[in-house]
Amino acid sequence: MSAVFEVINLKKxxxxxxVTNDVSLSMMAGDxxxxxxxxxxxxxxxxxxxxxxxxxxxxxxxxxxxxVTRIGPTGRVQRGLVRxxxxxxxxxxxTPAEHLGLAVLQRTGKSAQLHGNFxxxxxxxxxxxxxxxxxxxxxxxxxKVREIAYGQQRLLELAIALALKPSVLLLDxxxxxxxxxxxxxxxxxxxxxxxxxxxxxxxxxxxxxxRFAKRVIVLATGTIIFDGLPADVTKDARVRExxxxxxxxxxxxx
Amino acid sequence: xxxxxxxxxxxxxxxxxxxLRAGFISRDLYGVAAIVIVAAAGYVLFPDNLALLxxxxxxxxxxxxxxxxxGYCGVATLxxxxxxxxxxxxxxxxxAHYGINDPLLMTLGGIIAGAVAGLxxxxxxLRAHGLPQLVLSIALVxxxxxxxxxxxxxxxxxxxxxxxxxxPLFGLYEFDLFGHTAYFFGVIxxxxxxxxxxxxxxxxxxxxxRGIKEDPVRIRAIGASxxxxxxxxxxISGAVAGTGGALSAISTQVVALDALxxxxxxxxxxxxxxxxxxxxxxxLVGTLVFMxxxxxxxxxxxxxxxxxxxxxLIVVVLFAPKGIFGTVQDLLSARRNRTGETxx
Numbered sequence: 001m002s003a004v005f006e007v008i009n010l011k012k013x014x015x016x017x018x019v020t021n022d023v024s025l026s027m028m029a030g031d032x033x034x035x036x037x038x039x040x041x042x043x044x045x046x047x048x049x050x051x052x053x054x055x056x057x058x059x060x061x062x063x064x065x066x067x068v069t070r071i072g073p074t075g076r077v078q079r080g081l082v083r084x085x086x087x088x089x090x091x092x093x094x095t096p097a098e099h100l101g102l103a104v105l106q107r108t109g110k111s112a113q114l115h116g117n118f119x120x121x122x123x124x125x126x127x128x129x130x131x132x133x134x135x136x137x138x139x140x141x142x143x144k145v146r147e148i149a150y151g152q153q154r155l156l157e158l159a160i161a162l163a164l165k166p167s168v169l170l171l172d173x174x175x176x177x178x179x180x181x182x183x184x185x186x187x188x189x190x191x192x193x194x195x196x197x198x199x200x201x202x203x204x205x206x207x208x209x210x211r212f213a214k215r216v217i218v219l220a221t222g223t224i225i226f227d228g229l230p231a232d233v234t235k236d237a238r239v240r241e242x243x244x245x246x247x248x249x250x251x252x253x254x
Numbered sequence: 255x256x257x258x259x260x261x262x263x264x265x266x267x268x269x270x271x272x273x274l275r276a277g278f279i280s281r282d283l284y285g286v287a288a289i290v291i292v293a294a295a296g297y298v299l300f301p302d303n304l305a306l307l308x309x310x311x312x313x314x315x316x317x318x319x320x321x322x323x324x325g326y327c328g329v330a331t332l333x334x335x336x337x338x339x340x341x342x343x344x345x346x347x348x349x350a351h352y353g354i355n356d357p358l359l360m361t362l363g364g365i366i367a368g369a370v371a372g373l374x375x376x377x378x379x380l381r382a383h384g385l386p387q388l389v390l391s392i393a394l395v396x397x398x399x400x401x402x403x404x405x406x407x408x409x410x411x412x413x414x415x416x417x418x419x420x421x422p423l424f425g426l427y428e429f430d431l432f433g434h435t436a437y438f439f440g441v442i443x444x445x446x447x448x449x450x451x452x453x454x455x456x457x458x459x460x461x462x463x464r465g466i467k468e469d470p471v472r473i474r475a476i477g478a479s480x481x482x483x484x485x486x487x488x489x490i491s492g493a494v495a496g497t498g499g500a501l502s503a504i505s506t507q508v509v510a511l512d513a514l515x516x517x518x519x520x521x522x523x524x525x526x527x528x529x530x531x532x533x534x535x536x537x538l539v540g541t542l543v544f545m546x547x548x549x550x551x552x553x554x555x556x557x558x559x560x561x562x563x564x565x566x567l568i569v570v571v572l573f574a575p576k577g578i579f580g581t582v583q584d585l586l587s588a589r590r591n592r593t594g595e596t597x598x
Contacts, residue, residue: 074477089472091468092468093468101461102461105458106477113459114454117458118461141270
């Protein structure tokens with residue numbers, strides 16, 4: 001089986017400051033990988049390089065064996081690389097149904113049509129309703145986003161990503177800012193992601209990482225210092241030194 | 255959560271959806287009916303002032319076109335008259351220099367010229383964002399104005415473009431001295447444009463544009479290009495403004511430089527804010543109120559009418575920041591929610 005997503009020797013330097021240093025990783029369909037690292041490790045830069053918001057100094061990004069390094073952010077989304085945002089980026093005056101309708105229309109190449117409305121298109125609405133139901137947002141389908149709770153907005157963010165039918169999903173701290181009472185729903189949604197989807201999750205919440213990920217990658221000062229099983233990450237001396245600190249003991253006790 | 259509340263919630267989402275779907279047609283019909291009623295009332299109440307009413311329609315088309323880029327896409331511009339004036343000059347030049355006097359062909363010429371001007375302005379303006387974008391729009395309208403001024407053999411320069419002659423509309427209706435034909439022609443143009451724009455703003459493309467206005471980064475993250483969509487909207491907007499320009503050239507049979515002016519652009523923005531941005535009804539209400547107010551007040555007090563227009567604006571912006579239409583809509587929906595809650 002070949003990798004759906006590959007990063008090969010990716011490097012980014014701002015002047016003399018190297019923020020991403022020779023990062024290589026590959027993911028298969030269905031992988032559940034967590035990318036962790038202390039503040040300033042270069043996680044955000046890495047996401048920006050992969051999604052195309054930043055140009056790498058050298059190296060390559062491949063999606064399903066196709067090099068996409070020279071393709072812009074929207075082209076990468078169209079090829080199946082979709083990201084979610086650490087702080088929700090939603091349209092405050094639009095409803096969840098509209099968000100998902102727009103995403104489905106865009107994926108199917110109909111977002112430039114000048115006539116009709118998605119509410120009256122059975123093919124679009126079937127998909128929208130299915131996503132709303134899967135994430136428990138059906139009752140809120142026609143509320144403006146600014147009227148719904150933050151936890152539900154995070155779920156909607158996830159739903160939009162799924163509406164684009166990605167092959168690789170980058171989740172940027174999917175549970176950030178969500179009250180404790182709602183994290184369960186986010187975790188359920190994460191557990192129910194399509195089985196063949198490759199998911200790379202950037203996360204600070206170690207509990208969530210250990211529950212979700214089958215593989216953990218640790219980034220420190222722009223370099224991958226660990227790539228392996230979650231069970232081994234807390235035992236790794238370099239990781240403990242670079243990042244975990246007090247978490248290391250918490251992880252061992254758990 | 256119990257099964258029962260779940261099913262009521264689902265049911266309420268379902269009713270909302272049906273109400274939304276039904277609302278499309280009924281709101282369109284209300285809009286068309288409102289335009290027809292206001293137009294008929296204008297015709298009955300001010301039979302001697304049809305020229306003003308036709309001018310209001312032409313400017314309403316300009317304000318609608320501005321609403322498309324500013325209200326729906328969030329592009330602030332003080333140069334929208336460049337598109338309006340291009341349409342007016344194109345329609346006028348067709349008649350004055352090429353002897354094409356058919357009002358429909360002249361309108362078509364105005365639409366095409368407006369769309370091309372929209373494309374040009376869009377390409378230039380969308381290279382910047384925010385304040386620099388606003389400055390670019392002002393620079394553009396001055397360039398268009400100066401170009402029309404210098405190309406006086408084509409445009410008549412500061413004397414204005416005259417010599418526009420009109421064939422009867424459809425070969426049947428002469429353009430009369432009292433402006434009856436021009437008025438009816440204007441009302442029909444407005445109805446057609448309004449109906450088409452209603453379709454556009456609730457289409458997938460319209461929804462995409464609303465998304466761009468709120469968060470272009472999010473739009474890129476779903477794989478769509480905000481730039482492409484905005485250029486397209488600029489072309490549509492140019493076509494609408496060009497229609498207004500052509501109507502103005504046809505109804506007055508003269509095109510003056512101020513059709514392309516910064517002042518005209520700024521006034522259009524004022525009318526849009528007055529009526530309420532992001533709604534076609536808001537654009538229409540704003541134009542109507544501003545122009546009637548201007549007409550009445552300037553007749554009543556020729557010395558201080560601008561002061562009163564300024565005072566009206568301050569009142570609206572301070573006490574009804576969503577504009578006249580937006581505020582009325584908020585009040586109505588607040589009332590509907592109250593009565594909805596008390597219902598068992």
